[in-house]
Amino acid sequence: MNRLQWSSLDQVARRDALRRPVQDVAAATREAVAALLADVRQRGDVALREITARFDQVALETFEVSEAEFALAETRVDPALKDAMAEAAARITAFHRAGMTQPYAVETAPGVVCERMIRPIRRVGLYVPAGTAPLPSTALMLGIPAQLAQCNEVVMCTPPRRDGSADPAVLVAARLTGVSRVLKLGGAQAIAAMAFGTETIGKCDKLFGPGNSYVTEAKQQVARSGSVAIDMPAGPSEVLVIADAGANAAFVAADLLSQAEHGPDSQVLLISDDATLLANVEAEIETQLASLSRADTARQALSGSRLILVDSLAQAFAISNDYAPEHLILALRDPRAWLHQVQVAGSVFLGDFTPEALGDYCSGTNHVLPTNGAAAAYSGVSVASFQNFVSVQSASRDGIGAIGACAVTLARAEGLDAHANAVVLRLEAVA
Template sequence: MFIPSLDLADATQASLYSSLSFFGSVILQNGNVDQIKSLINQTGSTLYWAHANSSEEAVQLWDVGVLKVIFTLDTYLQIQTELADIAQDRIAIISTYDEKLKSIDVSTFIIQDAQDFSVLSEFAKQTKSCLLGHGGEKSVAVQVSNVTIESIAELQTQNLDVIVPASRLTVNVDDKSDKLNIAEAFLATAKTDRPDGLYTTMVVDEFNKALGLVYSSKQSVAESIRLGQGVYQSRGRGLWHKGLTSGATQTLKHIDYDCDGDALRFVVEQHGAGFCHLNTRTCFGHDSGITALEKTLKERKNNAPAGSYTARLFNDPKLLRAKIMEEAEELCDATDKDEVAWEAADLIYFALTKCVSAGVSLADIEKNLNKKARKVTRRPGNAKPKWEEPAVAQDTGRIEMMKYSLDDISVQKRASLLLRPIIDSTEIIGRVTPIMQKVRKGGDKAIMDFTRQFDRVDLQSHTIQAPFDPAMMELDPETKKAIDQAYDNIYKFHEAQLDKEPLVVETMPGVVCSRFTRPIERVGLYVPGGTAVLPSTALMLGIPAKVAGCHEIVMASPPRSDGSVVPEVLYVAHKVGASHVVKAGGAQAVAAMAYGTETIPKVDKIFGPGNQYVTAAKMVAQNDTSSLVAIDMPAGPSEVLVIADKTSNPVYVAADLLSQAEHGADSQVVLLAVDLTPEHLQEIETQVHDQAIALPRCDIIRKSIPHSFTLSMKTLEEAMKFSNDYAPEHLILHIENAASVLPSVDNAGSVFVGQYSPESFGDYASGTNHTLPTYGYSRMYSGVNTNGFVKHITSQECTAQGMDLLGDTVMRLAEIEGLGAHRNAVAVRINDLRRK
């Protein structure tokens, strides 16, 4: 068979991405992990092969969905022990032919610069005779020059697959160049014993369920690949575009043939009534089981009989949620075989109703199962604390970070320590976008519906307008005093950032340039909330907006279970002069501020942290030119990097590490240990464990600390270099003369200098802002500050003297650029001046 090889660095090959994704084996060249992950998300295929130079890179590729990772022979021999737990069918080796290959047990060998095909044929024959441990055939592929359809077929008789560069492939059947048509290359090794030369073809759906039996020709396969649709060869009517007249079209997902090469298989997504001319989904009668249930639920969603139970479930999210929880519990309590099957069927019904309600198909679920199956790293899989049985003892193991020494790690390992976990926003954006569109079209009603669905709160009104009812923001004296003091400090620092006077520069006699600030007129502030109480975020966003003089401040925060706003947040909204507080969270709140509704003003810029859905919604809003809205910065999981030397206090260092580790399981904390003795470092580690087990969020810390790390090094210079490369959100300096190191800090969201400057101060009340760039974005973004709430406008004023002195320069530059009107605008004035 042929194996396409796709060069991701060659933009001209992008037109083949979707066509090549139909095949079971595609080699990817010159692509990094993020590009490959993007391609997998774009095409939906998890059958790609990709190259790796280390076990770390290989794990990243497997985890994003790559089927097979290709190593050079030398690399594989170096890391062979590290790959001991990886299945054979996930590994390939690329090499010139070497006798060593005979003793290596992997699924595929790719032979470069193939020469002696008699030797290779014998090697391939021996290789194929040894099946993989989990079933399936091993293979040998060759790279040859001047590949042709005939050579693909010939080499197949010698048990050799052929790699074909995508630059040599085309979907155009009329291509007159030396390129190979993809369909012909695919069929070069297929077999048929029919006199008419047609290929028997089984058509199946995404779950491999047979829809019907048809025939294919080279022309029909070429059309299928070109169009991405089901196209077959009718023995009586010629080329048959499935569904062209009936509307029951098919989207092509995958194409291959069986182990003998004498039957094709088309995997398709069937649309319309079904595959059969009798209007059934298959030629073998009506569907049954879970696919039939999905079809029924989709029909019910669009046209449910009045009063039907399924219609009630679609219209009552609270009931649907309760039924899912109820059936899940009953399944867990079931014991005998029949009871387990019965309860599982109930749970599947309600779970699939939830999926259909959210626009999720069985194919979407299977796609995610395939992605998960490709991963080789595994989470511990522990249940969330609320689902654990009270009688089960909690994890009492030691809480500790991974440990490395800069002297002992490779350059590649150092680079990997700088990386954050890959975040794939494609799926989240896919979920968020429909929510944004519904709010844009439906306005207030859509906000109310989503609040009912996601926050499970049925509101009478989702917007509070100023002035706010004092009874809704009553606070105890101690809390009010704490908020007021924090407000004063934050206000003082942010007011000092404001450019109060215009910048005026006379660049040359008679030419005066100036720059002045104006507030962004309308800003939206997202304050996470719901069950949480986060007045600190309201302060950090509201105060710079007030200082900047923004004309309208709209604050959004999820409502509590009783439909009210957290009184501390409402009090801050009152202090900063907010005009509206929107009782909504998630993507719908962002959409409300981005597009505006009947009662919520549209804003010009949105600020504030949030979960992955909020972050995705901000990105969608910013990229939608119709919304004309900006955002503060991208965001990721919270992080801290602590630098500690021999003068550091282990108790304080551990406390600062844990203050960030408790944010979430995906938080990362890093300790750079500068010339610490083993005893000093051991004391920090002991403090991390001892303090953590006494904290209320210890369960979260048990998840975040194990994927965090300590890196030991000899000098402060090495630590600062690593810190700047890492670009942390928070940088804490537990070192001697900490302030003297500030000139060496190039990349950080905020710096905490010395043992009495905990990160908590910046989070709440020292005066600096706690909304900071994470995920390495401090290389190019600042934290939220007053300047983020203003825009700078420039002006220039020229006198006659300035016109005379500068005019010739401008006219000449305009001439060079070929902009005659620009030159003329100066020339008419110069002519008047110089005639006087």
């Protein structure tokens, strides 16, 4: 791990310290994804079958999970895991429902009513990865807000296993959220299917969910093509921890490791105003690594990580706001007192007993969050991500009488005579 003392760094070194691993997608990946998207767009289901045979090594006639497979999945999932998913789903639902945007109306002038109307995005596509392990938690995090938004059509794609089945836990999670249609499709081909539609898969309006570099690149390419909207740009997962002298080194080390185990490109930053804490955390990391199943992955991620000593906690928050972390853990004695200093972050975890893992699974917040600095201008997934907000205005005869002259003056100032005329005609009619 790289230890840095912030006050001794010049501007260039500071910028380097906050630089994320280079995200350049290899030209080969870009081209492979582009070719695959074009193939699915042209040949539809036939292309999907060929690509799935090639990459997932399974021959599927249909991609859609049958009722029989859903039923079988229910019998295959450990009841304790089912209970945990149901428990998590209840809290995720409670938190997301309470934050739903409400319609409203304002009479902005006598006889002029302006409103915000809320409509679900009609057709949404959810991607649930199953790379090193299937992620039923992501099925919950995407399925629940889609259900609360009441999207007309919700389709979920998740990669097939070698035996042609889908992961049972993902299927149980999908059903918990009311997602009825699950397709056994993975990678860029799943993104292509949902973005363009095929003979059997309807075209979606917006796509959601994390994925590997192929999925991410495919989402970017379909978004650029204007075919479909996407939830947010994506990059590797990351955490920034701000810890004071009173923090528990073992807890902090465990939090850094739970980020590091995600993948070799995961980003882990620890900032403290206490050198002893930094040293203790580093020692704890070594101890805990010994017993981790994914220690190799975590070690690779940690090799690019940074422990930063700052002069003051205020400096730590300034650094964090510039870094724009996906996850921000405040391992501080009075974390709430510092919350006003958080300007930019995806999700914040307060105090010693709120590890990131709670938010990843079951506190109630969403774990699909902006990474790679996107938190500067993007927010995590919420019900609003699945909705459109439509403004509505209604002027009575009195209403246009009240505000028509204002519109005419502005239209003429902008040289838009037909705009002015559309108002004048009405004003004459109501005069």
